[in-house]
Structures are given as C-alpha cells and as structure tokens.
Amino acid sequence: MAATGSPEHRQVVRYAFYKLDPAWRRLPPERQAAGKVEFAETIERFHGRLLLRPYGLVGIRGDCDVLLWQVAEDLDALVELQTALNRTDLGAYLSIPYSYLAMTRRSIYEFSQDPVRDQRLVIRPSAAKYLFVYPFIKTRSWYALPKTERQRMMDEHVRVGRKYPTIRLNTTYSYGLDDQEFVVAFEGDQPAEFLDLVMELRESEASAYTLRDTPTFTCVQMGLWELLDTLGGAGASRAEPRRPVRDDGFTPVATLAELPAGASKRVYAANDAVALFNVGGTVYAIANRCTHARASLSDGAVDPGRCAVTCPWHAGVFSLETGQVLSGPPVLPVPTYRVKLEGGAILIAPAATAEAREPTVAR
Ligand code: FES
Structure with missing residues (x-):
C-alpha cells in the first residue's frame, strides 16, 4: 500500500490558558514584582526557539487570565517551555484550566482564489x-458524506467568511493528538464583526454537522510585561533596584559589563521600560x-x-x-x-530633558 503521509513541513501549536491563584495577590509586593521579572525572562529565553504571542483575558473570562499562543517546530520545545515556567515562583501559582494541542496542515478541500493556501503550514x-479561539469537533455523520458534498458545504462556508475580509482564520488540526479535531483561532480588530460572522455561519448547511465548538475565548493581544501587570500585584519595574535620577537628568541603568558589544538588554528608568543596545561598542537606548x-x-x-532593530x-x-x-x-x-x-556605568535620560548629548562610545 502506498504511503499516504505527507512530507510537508508542519508546525506544532499549543493554546495554553492560565489561571492565577488569588493567593498570589497577597504575597509581598517585592516578591510579586520579582516573580513577574523571572516569568517574563524565562519566556524571553525561548525567543528564537518558538514563536509565542501573549494574550490577556482579565476582565473577559472568569476561568482564565492569560493565553500563551505557542508555535514550535517540535513538541520538545513546548514541553521545555512549560517545564521552565513551572519552575518559576509565579508559575507555582498558575493552573492551566485549558490547553489545546494542534498542528498545521493543508486542508483536504480545494478553495479557489485562496491567496494564502501555501502559507497555511506556517x-x-x-x-x-x-x-477568538475555540476547539472544534464535527459529527461523525459529516465524515460519512461524500467528499463532493462536504466540498460544496465548505464552499458556502468560505463564501460567508469572505464577506468579512478583516477577520483572519488560523485553522490547526488535532486529530489523534488531543480531544478536539481542530482548534480555530480568528484574528480581528472588531469583536462585533466576528460576532456577525459567527451568527451568519450558524445558518450555513455545514453548521448542522458541528458537534462542539465551545468553550470560546476572546483574547486581547498585549506585550508580555503589560500582560503580567493585568494579573495585579506590584509592577515588574518594582523589582528593579531603585535608581535615582541625577540633577543632570541622567539615571544609571546598567553597567557595560552587563551589555557587551552585540548585546541588548531591557532596563527600567522612572518606571518606563527601555531597550539598551551595544552596537559595535556604541550604546543606544530607545x-x-x-x-x-x-x-x-x-x-x-x-x-x-543600518544601526536598526527589527521588531x-x-x-x-x-x-x-x-x-x-x-x-x-x-x-x-x-x-x-x-x-x-561614566567609567563602567551606562546612564540614560529622556531625549528632551538631558542637558547635552554625551559621547556614548564604549571602547
Ligand atoms: S509589534 Fe508589530 S512590528 Fe512590532
């Protein structure tokens, strides 16, 4: 029998939803702040190993506070990230009420004018x-239909979706890997548009073959540090040593030993997060x-x-x-x-308030 597996490259995807134990909010502020720094820096260490997008659900759902959308080339990266987070102080106060595992793959249906068909593997x-995320299961009777019938119904489904061009769909597949068959994640800027799309899809023929499409999560994209501050407690900047602003407007924020040539570092000055870069011996701060x-x-x-940074x-x-x-x-x-x-110290000041521009070459 011929092999039916596909050699196409695929990614593994995890939607991990975390809930904070309220007991964490009664910890001393210094421990809360240090815990946020440790948690965020643990995630940042995986940069380049996996793609991670943080989303907040505080104020939206009661049973989870944070989504970490994780995309990796193999399962090991997902396991190692979660293991590292479990070892953090904040991680000890986080439960995972929902976690969905899936993979990318091409659809078995053909859709004309799909401009991103070949990009759906990444x-x-x-x-x-x-x-907007939810796990999705179809009825077994769907799979008993001839493929041409299913294609016809999927065509209608896609026609409805194209009426909402600002909503972007990421479909990933979970067959055999996790409890659901798919995890669907729609990206958009207007919750009202997504609501209208889902209402309209309920009237489509294919909708009769949905077995389950709950729970549904509405998640807000935000930076990792901002996300951690939605949990309450002391802000991460509190964990930084108190650095007084000098009379000339400059604040010492790091040492050159901490920022060798080629390195970058996040520091705080007056509660603002600042990125330092040492480019060939010259230090920049934005x-x-x-x-x-x-x-x-x-x-x-x-x-x-180019003396530039790519986000x-x-x-x-x-x-x-x-x-x-x-x-x-x-x-x-x-x-x-x-x-x-100054000596081995790096000092910064907002561009508008410092008295004069000083040489920054660290040779
Ligand atoms: S967050 Fe989109 S380019 Fe920086």
Missing part, C-alpha cells in the same frame, strides 16, 4: 488586537515597547550596518539613532534616550 500571527503592537524591542534583531513580532524596523520607523508595519517612532558613559 503560523504567522498578525497585529490584530483580538484573537523605548522598549514597539509602537505597533507592543512587542519587546530588546528581543529584536539588530542590524549593525520580533511583525518585522517593523526602527532606527536606534532616531527612533524613526525605517519600515512598517509600525507608523509611529519610538522615543529615544540620551546615553552617557
């Missing part, structure tokens, strides 16, 4: 503010939060030739010298900071 999250969808720029890739989420490029956007999707620049080196 998850590329957009900048959309919201993610606001850490991307102006597009709030990714952490200290995790971005630096291009020394790790959607590849927006910012000049490290001016903070200006060199290529989209971001539109707004990021604030820059003046940098002063």
Whole structure:
C-alpha cells in the first residue's frame, strides 16, 4: 500500500490558558514584582526557539487570565517551555484550566482564489488586537458524506467568511493528538464583526454537522510585561533596584559589563521600560515597547550596518539613532534616550530633558 503521509513541513501549536491563584495577590509586593521579572525572562529565553504571542483575558473570562499562543517546530520545545515556567515562583501559582494541542496542515478541500493556501503550514500571527479561539469537533455523520458534498458545504462556508475580509482564520488540526479535531483561532480588530460572522455561519448547511465548538475565548493581544501587570500585584519595574535620577537628568541603568558589544538588554528608568543596545561598542537606548503592537524591542534583531532593530513580532524596523520607523508595519517612532558613559556605568535620560548629548562610545 502506498504511503499516504505527507512530507510537508508542519508546525506544532499549543493554546495554553492560565489561571492565577488569588493567593498570589497577597504575597509581598517585592516578591510579586520579582516573580513577574523571572516569568517574563524565562519566556524571553525561548525567543528564537518558538514563536509565542501573549494574550490577556482579565476582565473577559472568569476561568482564565492569560493565553500563551505557542508555535514550535517540535513538541520538545513546548514541553521545555512549560517545564521552565513551572519552575518559576509565579508559575507555582498558575493552573492551566485549558490547553489545546494542534498542528498545521493543508486542508483536504480545494478553495479557489485562496491567496494564502501555501502559507497555511506556517503560523504567522498578525497585529490584530483580538484573537477568538475555540476547539472544534464535527459529527461523525459529516465524515460519512461524500467528499463532493462536504466540498460544496465548505464552499458556502468560505463564501460567508469572505464577506468579512478583516477577520483572519488560523485553522490547526488535532486529530489523534488531543480531544478536539481542530482548534480555530480568528484574528480581528472588531469583536462585533466576528460576532456577525459567527451568527451568519450558524445558518450555513455545514453548521448542522458541528458537534462542539465551545468553550470560546476572546483574547486581547498585549506585550508580555503589560500582560503580567493585568494579573495585579506590584509592577515588574518594582523589582528593579531603585535608581535615582541625577540633577543632570541622567539615571544609571546598567553597567557595560552587563551589555557587551552585540548585546541588548531591557532596563527600567522612572518606571518606563527601555531597550539598551551595544552596537559595535556604541550604546543606544530607545523605548522598549514597539509602537505597533507592543512587542519587546530588546528581543529584536539588530542590524549593525543600518544601526536598526527589527521588531520580533511583525518585522517593523526602527532606527536606534532616531527612533524613526525605517519600515512598517509600525507608523509611529519610538522615543529615544540620551546615553552617557561614566567609567563602567551606562546612564540614560529622556531625549528632551538631558542637558547635552554625551559621547556614548564604549571602547
Ligand atoms: S509589534 Fe508589530 S512590528 Fe512590532
């Protein structure tokens, strides 16, 4: 018998929903802040190993607070990330009420004019503010229908979906891997549009063959540090040593030993997260939060030739010298900071308030 497996490249995908034990909010503020730093830095260490998008559900659902949408090339990366998170202090207070495992693959149905058919094997999250996620199971009678019948009903389904072009669908497959058959995740900026789409799909013929499509999660995309602050407790900046602003407006934030050539680092100054970069011995400082969808720029890739950083989420490029956007999707620049080196110390000040620009070369 001929092999039916496909050699196509696929990714593994996990939607892990976490719930915080309220007992964590009664811990001392210093421990809360240090716990957030440890948790976020643990996730940041996996950057490059897997793609991770943080989403918040605080204020939306009662049974979970956080979604970490994880995309990896193999299951080992998912296991190692969760193991590392379990070892953190904050991780000891997080339960996982829902976790859905799936993989990318091509649909067995043919859809004309599908411009992204070949891209469906690779998850590329957009900048959309919201993610709507649910596990999905079809009835067994669906699978007993001739394929041409199913294709006809799927065509109707797709026709309805195309009436809502701002809603983007990520379908992943769970057959044999997890309890559901699919996990569907829709990205969009307007919850009302998604509501209208789902209502209209209920009237489609294929809807009669849905066995289960709950629970449904409405999730808000946000930066990791911002997400952790939705949990309550002390902000992560509290874990940083108190750094007084000097009379000249500069604040010592790090040492050159902590930022060797080629390195980047997130620090805090007056409760603002700042990304430091050492590019060939010259230190630059810009606001850490991307102006597009709030990714952490200290995790971005630096291009020394352009003196620029590429945002790790959607590849927006910012000049490290001016903070200006060199290529989209971001539109707004990021604030820059003046940098002063004194001995082995790195000092920064907001560009507008420092007295004078000082040499920053760390040779
Ligand atoms: S968050 Fe989208 S480009 Fe930075």
